[in-house]
Amino acid sequence: MSLLVTGSIGIDTVTTPYGVSENCLGGSSVYFSMAASFFGPVRLIGVIGADCPFDLAEVFAGRDVDLAGLEVRQKSKTFRWEGTYKEDMDERVTDLLELNVLAEAAPAVPDAYKDSKFVFLANTSPALQLELLEQIQGPVFVAADTMDCWIEREPDDLKLLLKKIDCLVINDEEARLLAAESSLIKAAKKVLKMGPHVVVIKKGESGSITRDANGEIFILPAYPARQVKDPTGAGDSFAGAFMGHLASGGVAGKPGFEPLKTAIAYGTVVASFTVEDFSLAGLTSITRDDIDDRIQDLRKLTQF
Amino acid sequence: MSLLVTGSIGIDTVTTPYGVSENCLGGSSVYFSMAASFFGPVRLIGVIGADCPFDLAEVFAGRDVDLAGLEVRQKSKTFRWEGTYKEDMDERVTDLLELNVLAEAAPAVPDAYKDSKFVFLANTSPALQLELLEQIQGPVFVAADTMDCWIEREPDDLKLLLKKIDCLVINDEEARLLAAESSLIKAAKKVLKMGPHVVVIKKGESGSITRDANGEIFILPAYPARQVKDPTGAGDSFAGAFMGHLASGGVAGKPGFEPLKTAIAYGTVVASFTVEDFSLAGLTSITRDDIDDRIQDLRKLTQF
Numbered sequence: 001m002s003l004l005v006t007g008s009i010g011i012d013t014v015t016t017p018y019g020v021s022e023n024c025l026g027g028s029s030v031y032f033s034m035a036a037s038f039f040g041p042v043r044l045i046g047v048i049g050a051d052c053p054f055d056l057a058e059v060f061a062g063r064d065v066d067l068a069g070l071e072v073r074q075k076s077k078t079f080r081w082e083g084t085y086k087e088d089m090d091e092r093v094t095d096l097l098e099l100n101v102l103a104e105a106a107p108a109v110p111d112a113y114k115d116s117k118f119v120f121l122a123n124t125s126p127a128l129q130l131e132l133l134e135q136i137q138g139p140v141f142v143a144a145d146t147m148d149c150w151i152e153r154e155p156d157d158l159k160l161l162l163k164k165i166d167c168l169v170i171n172d173e174e175a176r177l178l179a180a181e182s183s184l185i186k187a188a189k190k191v192l193k194m195g196p197h198v199v200v201i202k203k204g205e206s207g208s209i210t211r212d213a214n215g216e217i218f219i220l221p222a223y224p225a226r227q228v229k230d231p232t233g234a235g236d237s238f239a240g241a242f243m244g245h246l247a248s249g250g251v252a253g254k255p256g257f258e259p260l261k262t263a264i265a266y267g268t269v270v271a272s273f274t275v276e277d278f279s280l281a282g283l284t285s286i287t288r289d290d291i292d293d294r295i296q297d298l299r300k301l302t303q304f
Numbered sequence: 305m306s307l308l309v310t311g312s313i314g315i316d317t318v319t320t321p322y323g324v325s326e327n328c329l330g331g332s333s334v335y336f337s338m339a340a341s342f343f344g345p346v347r348l349i350g351v352i353g354a355d356c357p358f359d360l361a362e363v364f365a366g367r368d369v370d371l372a373g374l375e376v377r378q379k380s381k382t383f384r385w386e387g388t389y390k391e392d393m394d395e396r397v398t399d400l401l402e403l404n405v406l407a408e409a410a411p412a413v414p415d416a417y418k419d420s421k422f423v424f425l426a427n428t429s430p431a432l433q434l435e436l437l438e439q440i441q442g443p444v445f446v447a448a449d450t451m452d453c454w455i456e457r458e459p460d461d462l463k464l465l466l467k468k469i470d471c472l473v474i475n476d477e478e479a480r481l482l483a484a485e486s487s488l489i490k491a492a493k494k495v496l497k498m499g500p501h502v503v504v505i506k507k508g509e510s511g512s513i514t515r516d517a518n519g520e521i522f523i524l525p526a527y528p529a530r531q532v533k534d535p536t537g538a539g540d541s542f543a544g545a546f547m548g549h550l551a552s553g554g555v556a557g558k559p560g561f562e563p564l565k566t567a568i569a570y571g572t573v574v575a576s577f578t579v580e581d582f583s584l585a586g587l588t589s590i591t592r593d594d595i596d597d598r599i600q601d602l603r604k605l606t607q608f
Contacts, residue, residue: 088486182392185528206510207525219525219605221511224489261608301523302606304565 001140002043003247004113005032006132007122007236008102009046009056009070010079013095014278017087018229024279025054026081028122028145031233034283035240035270037063038291039248042240043116045069045132047107049076049100059280068110076101089228090204109135118247120239121165123147126157133164141254143167143243145235151178162195166254169200169239184209185217198260200242202235210264216257220264223272223298230278234271237283241270241291269294305444306347307551308417309336310436311426311540312406313350313360313374314383317399318582321391322533328583329358330385332426332449335537338587339544339574341367342595343552346544347420349373349436351411353380353404363584372414380405393532394508413439422551424543425469427451430461437468445558447471447547449539455482466499470558473504473543488513489521502564504546506539514568520561524568527576527602534582538575541587545574545595573598 007029014021029046036042041064044056048070056067082096106128114137121129121144129144136142142165150158151174158178162168168191172184178194179187184201188211191199201209205228207221245263246255255263269291276282311333318325333350340346345368348360352374360371386400410432418441425433425448433448440446446469454462455478462482466472472495476488482498483491488505492515495503505513509532511525549567550559559567573595580586 183532203510206507209528217528217605218608219528220608221523221525224513224521224523228487265608299608301521304522304524304569304603 001040001117001247001249002115003036003040003118003120003243004043004045004116004136005029005036005120005122005240005243006045006107006129007032007120007124008079009048009052010081011052012080012232012279013082014230014232015084015095016089016230017085018227019278021230021278023053025059026232026279027079028236030056030059030280031236031274031283032120032122032240032243033060033065034063034280035237035274036244036247037065038241038270038288039244039266040064041066042244043069043113045107045109045113047071047073047076047101047104049078050074052078069107069113071107073101073104076104083232085231089231092231106131117141118243119143120243121145122236122239126150126154126161130157130161130164133161141166141246143169143239145169145239146174148174148177159194162191165196167198167200168196169202169235169242171202171204171235175199175201185211197254200264202238204231204234208238208264208268210260212257212260214257218257218261218264220268220298221302223269223294224301225272225276228275229282231275232279234275237274238267238271240267242267265295265298266291269298305344305421305551305553306419307340307344307422307424307547308347308349308420308440309333309340309424309426309544309547310349310411310433311336311424311428312383313352313356314385315356316384316536316583317386318534318536319388320393320534321389322531323582325534325582327357329363330536330583331383332540334360334363334584335540335578335587336424336426336544336547337364337369338367338584339541339578340548340551341369342545342574342592343548343570344368345370346548347373347417349411349413349417351375351377351380351405351408353382354378356382373411373417375411377405377408380408387536389535393535396535410435421445422547423447424547425449426540426543427454430454430458430465434461434465434468437465445470445550447473447543449473449543450478450482452478452481463498466495469500471502471504472500473506473539473546475539476505476507479503479505489515501558504568506542508535508538512542512568512572514564516561516564518561522561522565522568524572524602525606527573527598528605529576529580532579533586535579536583538579541578542571542575544571546571569599569602570595573602
């Protein structure tokens with residue numbers, strides 16, 4: 001089934017206790033697409049400036065990532081982010097944030113993308129997410145990410161968005177903030193009442209909690225990565241593998257809880273590869289077999 | 305198989321956002337024994353002063369808890385602890401700590417207990433844990449708990465202890481401190497090199513990681529408690545159910561990794577009942593069937 005992602009493409013400089021990765025390729029739609037491409041075709045929507053030093057066609061060479069939705073604006077500058085992770089990788093400090101082209105008008109959705117059945121709206125303003133979503137005709141399963149600044153500054157738009165999506169994928173602090181509830185299980189229930197049928201709460205190295213409107217719950221630990229060199233993109237890779245696996249299932253209707261659980265496991269495993277190296281290196285160095293091996297391993301690690 | 309626990313018996317005053325529980329029964333050996341008694345007989349070693357308002361025979365009435373190892377010292381005062389849990393229950397502040405009788409000589413091990421096959425040495429000074437352990441003849445499986453102050457102040461005694469036990473049960477911060485390693489998976493490996501064959505690292509509401517010297521790993525989320533009213537005793541109940549289930553298996557030799565995993569699941573579930581009410585109320589109000597129901601539920605919540 002056709003899978004569409006809208007999100008950022010950026011130039012990142014990341015510092016972790018393992019070193020510095022300067023001016024490397026980043027952005028939510030890039031991590032998402034790379035992760036999703038292990039499962040099937042991906043349609044990417046994103047915008048960059050003329051200064052972008054990366055040839056995305058080359059980056060995604062050999063992968064089924066459609067770049068018809070990539071827009072290059074000659075007079076604009078690409079989104080830039082610089083961040084530093086501290087000792088235990090739990091805490092991240094943003095050293096520089098230049099929205100640049102992301103502060104301009106949204107990229108257009110190509111006509112050929114408008115029949116997309118699976119849609120992921122990566123983190124951006126909910127008004128923009130709504131605008132993009134409205135251009136898709138009859139999607140089957142729509143998931144979105146959001147973050148603290150939109151929860152705090154644009155709650156009305158966010159509420160509208162939540163009524164139009166099937167699944168919200170957020171982290172633990174965002175869930176607590178959105179639901180005004182410290183227990184994640186209860187926060188998930190409150191978020192479901194805001195609209196989505198499923199909520200996935202990511203807890204970093206503590207894994208994830210997924211809950212649906214029928215009361216089904218799935219709790220999965222993170223896969224123990226060999227080392228955590230750079231957590232950047234872990235959440236977007238998680239979402240990419242999650243949506244990629246769902247879309248590959250060829251589901252006619254909305255996926256039930258069992259396929260959702262399997263998709264969460266794939267998200268977990270692919271994110272574990274992402275964090276093991278800087279930028280996209282953790283993803284570009286593996287094969288689908290490596291992913292499936294870790295799925296088997298994750299089953300063994302968690303079953304009793 | 306015979307199961308012995310040595311640990312504290314205390315008078316606790318606990319404040320949480322749900323209320324205050326004043327002068328209630330607490331202590332590691334009490335929580336441990338209550339939890340273990342769902343699985344089979346328990347032998348308790350502990351010491352109290354004449355001021356102790358609780359009749360332990362009554363507290364454990366109807367449960368197979370042997371109190372031959374309970375010593376009442378007429379001229380001493382019972383251990384007292386007062387603590388406050390903040391909003392998210394993650395942080396605990398000790399408001400008062402009176403060791404009292406715990407600062408005196410250790411209680412004697414009754415002759416009838418000396419053939420105990422499963423032994424749990426709850427948290428106390430490693431010198432004292434060693435002294436108690438030396439009185440047991442040919443135990444099959446010995447587990448111990450410890451805490452930051454012993455890791456920092458009595459590292460030599462602790463190293464001796466670690467060489468004589470099969471399993472160390474500690475929390476995440478203690479593991480990181482003991483191993484001088486922030487990754488818990490790596491910390492577990494380092495702890496195993498210090499002596500024990502198995503290490504169980506408890507991560508509170510994020511569950512636990514268990515690793516053995518053969519490289520086997522088991523990662524289990526916490527069971528989502530309906531509410532967390534009072535986390536006191538969660539770790540000791542976890543240990544009690546873990547050891548109780550292992551001892552009930554009637555294993556001739558040391559338990560393999562599969563029975564350890566099941567025992568961890570029982571520890572997880574029993575701890576979830578403990579935190580749902582103040583003091584021992586979460587444990588005294590349930591049956592073995594309630595525990596088994598949650599085991600089935602935990603399987604469903606975590607399997608994919």
